[in-house]
Amino acid sequence: METSELLKKVRHIEIKARGLSQNIFAGQYHSAFKGRGMLFSEVREYQYGDDLRDIDWKVTARYNRPYVKIYEEERELTVMLVIDVSGSLTFGSSIMIKRDMVAEIAATLAFSAIQNNDKIGVIFFSDEVEKFIPPRKGKKHILYIIREILSFEPKNQGTEISVALRYLTNAIKKRCTAFLISDFIDPDDYKQSLRIANRKHDIVAVQVYDKLSTNLKPVGLMKVKDPETKEETWIDTSSTKVRNEYSNWWNKRQIEMHNAFRQSSVDYVSVSTDEDYVKSLLQLFQQRR
Incomplete structure (x- = not known):
């Protein structure tokens, strides 16, 4: 991304996220996330x-x-944004790709934290911790975080949520509120790491997904590519069996994710790229009050 384009995008997200955090989220955020x-x-x-x-x-x-x-x-909290930057976040079939929505949600949460005089830090992860930004205060720090969210290029494309959670548990010594933002497409089991991390910190999960990922449309032969493994294959979407198998896979994965959150006592919300994430975040805040 060119510098001028990046700065334009940063400015756009800053204006939108700042307005949301000041006019809508500030009071809800304060009530939902208590001090120590x-x-x-x-x-x-x-x-x-x-x-x-x-x-x-x-x-x-x-x-x-x-x-x-x-x-x-x-009142002062330490807030960590634990952000998935794996290859699957580059997918999007609607208004925006998943990574862009992750950026807007993260920016809005960051501005809400700053409005309440909280420190904010970031962990970018794929199948390893890609970058750690220590928690600090201030507008300059927030804008740096947003620039990194928009422009950061991970070394790896895979996903391993457990790696990020273990790093959070070990790196942040005092209790913090951590927003785990991901599509949660992870081939490995992260339940134990989630449970351990949530004992020490207050973990809140935000799933960003694309509606096209939930079921296949019957459009005939389709060549698909896994954005993380780069593996390509042809599938026949006109086959009812193929579509049902895919739908069953998606539903099973969602159930496993929901069970992991519930068993670990982690509050969570799922947001589609064609939905208004503002409404979903407000619901999340209100259920924690």
């Missing part, structure tokens, strides 16, 4: 209805009348 706990703020005189457990006995003894401690939420 409560910090002591100040003391004041006891009022009827205050919790007796909050009484500050040292100040009470000093002034001979009861005082209570006041706390406020420790």
Whole structure:
């Protein structure tokens, strides 16, 4: 991608994502993703209805009348975007390819995090961790992340979600909120890694898929190419048996993915490239409140 084209695309995503995060997501995001706990703020005189457990006995003894401690939420979070950059994300049959939708979703989440004064970092992964951007704050950092999302070229084309989850578990020492954004087309089982990662961190999964991937249209002989293995083959889409086998494969894979999320207590949402991801993200935020 040429520099001028990249900058134009960055600007477009910045305007859209910033508007969404300011006007729609800011309050929902704040409610859905809590801080690490409560910090002591100040003391004041006891009022009827205050919790007796909050009484500050040292100040009470000093002034001979009861005082209570006041706390406020420790709001700052560390947010990690764990982004799939494998070959299958380059597919798209509708308005946009999966990778472009991943970029918009990631940018919107990043701006929402910054609006709430959270740190934001990124892990790009294929079948290995391709790049790690440590969490920081600030607009300059956000724009750098968006540029990387749009222009990053992975060395490998395969997918191994477990590799990314193990890296997240080991690299980020304190508890964070991690958005795992992928199409979840992974030949390997990632349930155990997901369960372990979600014990330490708060994992939220966002599946991006294309409707054409869910079933085959009867258009006759079709040459298909696996974007990750580069393997090519001919299939007869006019065959009811072939279409049913493909549909069964897709449904089985979706069930396995949903079971992995449920068994690991991971909140998730699935978004098609021809759908409005704003509505889906809002639903995800609301179910966590």
